[in-house]
Amino acid sequence: METLKMKDWGLGLGEQVVIAGPCSVETEQQIDSLCESFKGKSEINMFRGGVWKPRTRPGNFEGLGEEALPLLQKAKESLGIPICIEVANTAHVEAALKHDIDVLWIGARTTVNPFSVQEIADSLKGVDIPVMVKNPINPDMALWMGAIERLHAVGIRKLAAIHRGFADPYDKIYRNKPNWNLAMQLKLELPNIEIINDPSHIGGKASMIKDISQRALNFGMDGLMIETHPNPKEAWSDAKQQITPNELLSMLKEISFREKIDMETEIPANLKELRESVDHIDQKLIDLLSDRFHLIDQIGAYKKVHKLSVYQGARWQSVLADRIALGVKKDMSEKFMKSLLVAIHDESVKRQEKQIASKDATAKIL
Numbered sequence: 001m002e003t004l005k006m007k008d009w010g011l012g013l014g015e016q017v018v019i020a021g022p023c024s025v026e027t028e029q030q031i032d033s034l035c036e037s038f039k040g041k042s043e044i045n046m047f048r049g050g051v052w053k054p055r056t057r058p059g060n061f062e063g064l065g066e067e068a069l070p071l072l073q074k075a076k077e078s079l080g081i082p083i084c085i086e087v088a089n090t091a092h093v094e095a096a097l098k099h100d101i102d103v104l105w106i107g108a109r110t111t112v113n114p115f116s117v118q119e120i121a122d123s124l125k126g127v128d129i130p131v132m133v134k135n136p137i138n139p140d141m142a143l144w145m146g147a148i149e150r151l152h153a154v155g156i157r158k159l160a161a162i163h164r165g166f167a168d169p170y171d172k173i174y175r176n177k178p179n180w181n182l183a184m185q186l187k188l189e190l191p192n193i194e195i196i197n198d199p200s201h202i203g204g205k206a207s208m209i210k211d212i213s214q215r216a217l218n219f220g221m222d223g224l225m226i227e228t229h230p231n232p233k234e235a236w237s238d239a240k241q242q243i244t245p246n247e248l249l250s251m252l253k254e255i256s257f258r259e260k261i262d263m264e265t266e267i268p269a270n271l272k273e274l275r276e277s278v279d280h281i282d283q284k285l286i287d288l289l290s291d292r293f294h295l296i297d298q299i300g301a302y303k304k305v306h307k308l309s310v311y312q313g314a315r316w317q318s319v320l321a322d323r324i325a326l327g328v329k330k331d332m333s334e335k336f337m338k339s340l341l342v343a344i345h346d347e348s349v350k351r352q353e354k355q356i357a358s359k360d361a362t363a364k365i366l
């Protein structure tokens with residue numbers, strides 16, 4: 001799928017993009033104050049503002065609507081950077097285009113609905129505007145890709161994705177739990193697509209934004225979208241997750257952006273050597289695992305003949321505790337050791353169950 005990277009959108013963006021601005025546009029004074037703080041700050045590359053807010057239940061502030069758009073136009077003039085807003089239907093798209101909005105994004109609650117995405121895509125036929133697609137609420141790769149593909153099919157080439165995390169009713173830490181692997185998978189499926197991270201919606205709390213941002217950069221994400229408000233406590237929506245412009249600017253100094261080198265084609269010599277050693281060790285690990293499973297098969301054969309149960313709780317518990325302790329002594333985390341051993345044990349149990357179910361002559365041994 002041919003798409004253009006952000007630096008080729010003709011908006012003066014670089015390889016990594018920081019988008020800042022309020023959850024919702026509230027008043028002229030609020031936008032003026034943010035512009036005052038961001039004026040001349042080259043770290044901020046795009047200004048965002050919520051115009052229509054899709055609230056879960058009615059009765060909350062649902063955005064200023066079209067009234068917000070002239071305020072954003074004023075911010076564009078004052079800051080000299082592109083403006084982006086969320087659109088959820090054709091009317092939003094029309095209003096955004098009428099007010100010279102530079103970049104649109106499709107929100108998580110819209111990405112889940114292919115009818116809505118198609119409606120937006122149809123209204124953008126023949127329009128040259130960049131569109132960013134937030135992940136759907138649920139971790140469904142096909143829906144996320146599908147939305148991007150629908151926009152591509154009507155001729156939009158300036159496309160990017162936004163990782164804002166996924167709803168998880170069992171999670172107690174995040175507002176929307178990040179799924180770094182799924183987000184990175186999107187890059188493998190659609191190699192040219194860049195991904196912006198939205199730590200405000202992932203964390204849901206101002207205090208989590210810095211760590212989530214750093215993680216996103218460590219995963220190679222291409223930018224950050226961070227909600228900022230001159231006085232977060234007084235914000236009309238999402239008060240807990242907004243930070244002040246000064247907090248954002250100092251956070252940007254503290255986190256470390258990563259270099260964008262393609263490690264496959266421009267690999268430095270010493271790294272190449274290290275990777276070869278890793279390849280060698282992985283080969284040994286696989287040989288050792290195969291040896292272990294060979295022994296497991298022999299135990300399986302014995303269990304089959306003697307009608308013993310596959311799962312041996314006492315032995316398994318002692319193996320687990322012993323190996324975790326050995327791993328921890330070698331500076332590996334308990335969590336990692338446990339998940340590694342559980343994976344190995346699950347495979348042992350599956351192999352032995354298969355052996356017992358098979359009609360083949362029982363065993364070569366024992």
Ligand SMILES: O=C(O)C(=O)C[C@]1(C(=O)O)C=C[C@@H](O)C=C1
Nearest residue numbers: 299310311312315316319345348
């Ligand atoms: O000791 C056994 O009985 C085995 O089959 C080996 C093994 C293991 O993988 O270590 C597998 C299954 C049992 O639940 C306990 C341990």
